[in-house]
Amino acid sequence: MRIPIDREQATPLYEQIAAFLRQSILSGSLAPETRLPATRQLAQDLGVSRITVENAYAALESDGLVARRAGSGTHVLPQDLLLPRQSGGSMEWPLWQRDALDAVQFTQAATGEDGDTVHPNLISFTGFGDPRMFPIAEFLKALKDVIYRDGYACMEFGDMRGYPPLRATIAHVLASQGVQTHPDNILITSGSQQALALIAQALLKPGDTVLVESPTYDGALDLFRAHQLKLIGCPADAHGMQVEQLEPLLQQHHPKLIYTIPNFQNPSGACLSLARRRQLIALAGRYNIPLLEDDFVGELRYEGRVQPALKALDPGGRVMYVGTFSKLLMPGLRIGFVVAEGPIYERLVQLKRVNDLATSTLIQRGLEVYISVGRYHAHVRRSSQVYRKRRDALVAAIQRYLPAGVHLVVPQGGLFVWARLPDGMSAARLLTLARAAGVEYAPGARFFVQTADGESYMRLNFATQTVEDIGEGVRRLGQAFNQLSQQR
Amino acid sequence: MRIPIDREQATPLYEQIAAFLRQSILSGSLAPETRLPATRQLAQDLGVSRITVENAYAALESDGLVARRAGSGTHVLPQDLLLPRQSGGSMEWPLWQRDALDAVQFTQAATGEDGDTVHPNLISFTGFGDPRMFPIAEFLKALKDVIYRDGYACMEFGDMRGYPPLRATIAHVLASQGVQTHPDNILITSGSQQALALIAQALLKPGDTVLVESPTYDGALDLFRAHQLKLIGCPADAHGMQVEQLEPLLQQHHPKLIYTIPNFQNPSGACLSLARRRQLIALAGRYNIPLLEDDFVGELRYEGRVQPALKALDPGGRVMYVGTFSKLLMPGLRIGFVVAEGPIYERLVQLKRVNDLATSTLIQRGLEVYISVGRYHAHVRRSSQVYRKRRDALVAAIQRYLPAGVHLVVPQGGLFVWARLPDGMSAARLLTLARAAGVEYAPGARFFVQTADGESYMRLNFATQTVEDIGEGVRRLGQAFNQLSQQR
Structure with a gap:
């Protein structure tokens, strides 16, 4: 145990030690039942006499903070915790802390969800x-197999670009989706979010412009902000980004990156048409x-014609393709990837290394x-x-339970239905009523520039x-x- | 399967499909034994007639690329792969790619290790x-327990700051080390490297100055570069950073961060003295x-008096403390953490979220x-x-096998012995000979500004x-x- 003591202070050493431990116990950072170090050990660690430590422990005992039990040492007793958490205080932060806060917008759209x-x-x-949908028991078995097969290798850092056999598997999955790549052009990341973050770090500096679809993924907007x-938002319709409107935006704003889903x-839920691609x-x-x-969910198509990935149409090194296992398998895995060629690939590998060295090798090998x-295709099917x-259940329930003024385009795949409310109705205000009624959704503001x-x-x-809960949720x-109509 | 086809091209559709699949097979991105989609399915996906797909598959079969087996569909045959990987080519990259490369120094000290x-x-x-040293079977059991206990919850994103019970455990471990903190001031990261990276993102912009010990951790230098x-390097001696020399450096260079181990x-291997702390x-x-x-290894002390962490001496919000389980337990876990208070903590949480949403919840819960x-203390002991x-074995072997001109200070803990070679001898040149003789080490250049x-x-x-391999390694x-002396 490392306790800060100051030999030049007037306060006796035993009292300094006791004061430190007292605060640790009352703040909860030393939990009940924690065993304090043996007096001989602590004395040696701190370079003080054993009597000093004995005196400190005796002071704590008389405060009712610890109990000394014969043969099992000194233990912390349960306490009513007194101290507030440090972040909650009204402490004066150092000036650099206030600067750090001021320089940054903590921008997230107000959604009315709190409270x-x-x-x-x-x-x-x-x-x-x-x-x-994920066969969790089978995944556990895979982890077990990999631990027995690879032993300590699955506890080491491994290849910074990602576990090579997993990169080969991803290349095969991509080939089956029409994206031809080589495992050496794939970088494994901690979910697709990290892939986006690395690309932002590699190509953009504060003040640069990014062109996005409007609306788009809020996690990307948060990242860019x-x-x-x-x-800069490019308008979108039922066939995706309105690419016809793109050229004047490029001429006017000179974006350094175009981000598209x-x-x-x-x-x-829209799919970009082939002509626009x-x-x-x-x-x-x-x-x-x-x-x-x-x-992020290109394979989850329920009907209609498949479209080639932009990456499959890329004549060479223009498109960075980001995919993930989080949406289809398990978010908690945190395994995504980026496909890129040329200098940018090397730069992304370098940034991955300085950002977190590598993604958990154990999880990569298990996957x-x-x-x-x-197996991947069976899971997709x-x-x-x-x-x-x-x-289908959601669309039917909307037709049954929601007012006719609610507009939507039925998506041919993916995870989301995107609905426009009747004129003048606020999705944020509705949400407060919805949550009280027992249902929630993502209000639209957070997806827009x-x-x-x-x-x-x-x-x-x-x-x-489930289908049943979908019906009940939309009924609510x-x-x-x-209620909202009556309030108006 | 998503195959890019172009209805306006002169090339027949079946030939476009066959050409795409041919390249996928020859580049290895469609592996041997891969089963191609049923003709009916692919025809439907692409919006072409089934005859078109049949013709494409027949062309591939006559090329010897696939085999059609009654009842089990069309399979890819093993091939001698012909195409080079894309990154290896002499392709003309888009201009923005060349810009991205030029703007960045891929600085890593040349070490003479390649080749x-x-x-x-x-x-x-x-x-x-x-x-x-890590009880891998017990950790597997912990993963199993957590999967049975928590079910699908351990597959979800979870709290962005990290799994709350793990943050509580870390607060208790820190308290036992004399650092008083609250779980709400701890942020779980993907190893300590990510903690350093988030702090750099939060506080620094290109062109800013960071003051480091010289020498220092090469992964931090790579990150900052x-x-x-x-x-700016501050000289260090056997008692750590020479803090006496710090003030003029601060006045002259106005660093935005001081990084210290x-x-x-x-x-x-040096420990900063209490007075300097x-x-x-x-x-x-x-x-x-x-x-x-x-x-990173503050608990691994073999003798001498323990020193309080800087964080334990911090009157409030000045010090950001970074720790890790990678060095003591398993690098492959990728679990580290940062302790901070005030606005900077909130900023780090925000950056963690936009960088990769969260660290694997499964691994956090297992840990x-x-x-x-x-158990942690038992493992440390x-x-x-x-x-x-x-x-001790390394120090003894150095005294026995290496020339008297090799200088070192015996470290009181940690993982490393840092040795200075006799005057004029190059650690990089020695390394080439050493690797041929069957031993390697980290040459010093990479640790210096x-x-x-x-x-x-x-x-x-x-x-x-092991002790045996240490003796043999130093003998080599x-x-x-x-050999190097004879070359001179």
């Missing part, structure tokens, strides 16, 4: 895929702007053992069947709830609509 | 702790500079189940006993090899010294 009264059996239309980037977009690649090439393709191309039924543009939108995730949402 | 002839039974004095920061420093805190306060304390304060013997300052130093890790190193 809401919440129903005890809340049905939530938020989140991503349904983790109950945290890096103090300027955001071409398949079953988050939040809108070709046009987007051509424009990015003409204006020399890197394209970041976030293909590699668990997943094969065939199974998930698609289940999620399609849930989408200009949050006001999203006031009348809501995103409903249909993948995480209908109640909230009625 | 060396390496002995088949290399004894390596590199790395960190010994993963064989990747962010295009200026580095006060305990068993990497690479020097107090002086460092006072100076950081007076000049309003944040202190980053990297305590929390595995580790208790008592066991490791300390083993590593102390290895340190000015790499030339490290030419005559080597860092030897004594923790990862002695051979390399002899």
Whole structure:
């Protein structure tokens, strides 16, 4: 135990030691039943006499903070904790701390969620895929197999680009999706979020401009805002980004990156048409702007014609393709990847290394053992069947329970239904009523560059709830609509 | 399967499909034995007739690329792979790619390691702790317990700051080390490297100056260089950073951060004296500079008096304390943490979220189940006993086998012996001979701001090899010294 003591202070050493331990116990940082070091040991550690430590322990005992038990040493007794947590205090922070706070916008759209009264059996239309679809016992078996097979190797750092056999498996999965790549052009990341973050670090500096679809994934907006980037939104419709409107935006704003989710977009569910895909690649090439393709659920198609990934149309090194196992398998795995070629790939590997050295080798190896191309496709098929039924249930329930003024385009895949409320209705105000009624969704503001543009939108995730709960949830949402109409 | 096809091209559709699949097979991205989609399915996916797909598959079959087996579909045959990997080509990258490369220094000190002839039974004095000290079977059991106990919850994202019970455990471990904190001031990171990276992102912008010990941890230097920061080294001796020399450096260079490893420093093994600790805190306060304390192996003390962490001497919010389970337990876990208070804590949480959302909840929960304060201390004691013997073996072997001109200070803990070679001898040149003789170490240049300052130093890790292999490794190193002397 390392206790700060000061031999030049007037306070006796035993009292300094006792004071430190007293504060540790009362603040809860030394938990009840913790055994204090033996007096001989602590005396040696601190370079004081054993009597000094004995005196300190005796003082704590007379305070009722510890008990000395014959043969088992000195233990902390349960206490009513007195001290507030440090962050909660009104302490004067050092000046650099106040500077750090001032320089940064903690921008997140106000959603009206805090302080809401919440129903005890809340049905939530938020989140991503349904983790109950994941065969958790089989994954545990894969972890066990890999620990027996690889021994201590699965506890070491491993290849900074990611476990090579897992990169090979990903290359095979991508090939089956029409994206031809080599394992040496794949970098494993901690979820797709880290892939986006590394690309932002590699290519952008504060004040640079990023062009995004409007609306788009709020986690990307938060990332770009945290890096103090300027955001330009390109309007989107039922066929994705309106690429026809792109060129004047590129000429006017000179973005350093175009971020797009071409398949079953988050939040809108739209798929970018093939003609727009070709046009987007051509424009990015003409204006020399890197394209970041976030293909978070491209395989979850329930009907309609598949579209090639932008990466598959890329004549070479223009598109960075980001994928993930989080949405389809398990968010808690934190395994995503980026495909890139050329100097940018090397730069991303370097940044991955300085950011966190590597993604957990144990999880990477477990995933590699668990997943094969065939197993992956079987999982996609199974998930698609289940999620399609849930989408249908959500659309039917909306038609049944919600006012006719609610507009939506039925998505052909993915996880989300994106709905526009009747004119003048606020999704944030509705949410407060909805949560009280026992249902929640993601209000639209957080997905827009200009949050006001999203006031009348809501995103409903249909993948995480059963068909029955979807019906019940939308019925409750209908109640909230009625209440809001009556308030107006 | 998503295959890019173009209906406006002169090339027939079946030939476009066949060409895409042919390249996928020859590049290895479609592996042998992969089953191609059923013709009906692919036709539907691509919006073409089934005959078109049949014709494409027939073309591939006549090329000897696939085999059609009755009842089990069309399979890829093994091939001699023909195409080079994409990164290896002499392709013209887009202009923005060349810009991205030019703007960045891929600085890592040249170490002369590449291209060396390496002995088949290399004894390596590199790395960190010994993963064989980690009870891997018990950790697997903890993972199993947590999966049965928590079910799908351990597959979800969880609290962005880290799994709350694990933060509570860390607070208890820290309290036992004399650092009083609250779980709400702890942020779990992907290893301590991510903690350093988040702090750099939070507080520094390109061109800012960071003050470090010289020498210091190469992973931190790489991180700071990747962010295009200026580095100022403060000289260090056997008692750590020479804090007496610090004030003029602060006045001259106005650093935005001081980075220090006060305990068993990497690479020097030195411990900062208590007087210097107090002086460092006072100076950081007076000049309003944040202190980053990297305590990567502070608990691994083999003798001598324990010193309080800088964090324990911090009157409030000046010091950010970074710790890790990687060195003591398993690098492959990728679990570290940072302790901070005030606005900077909130900023670090925000950056963690935009960088990778959260660290694997499964691993966090497994670690929390595995580790208790008592078990952690038992593990520290066991490791300390083993590593102390290895340190003694390394020091004895150096005295026996290496020339008298090799200087070192015996470290009182940690993982490393830091040795200075006889005048004029290059650790990088010696390394080439050493690797041929069957032993390696970390040459000194990579640990210095000015790499030339490290030419005559080597860092030897004594923790990862057995006592026997340490003796044999240093004997081989002695051979390399002899060879190098003869070359001169």
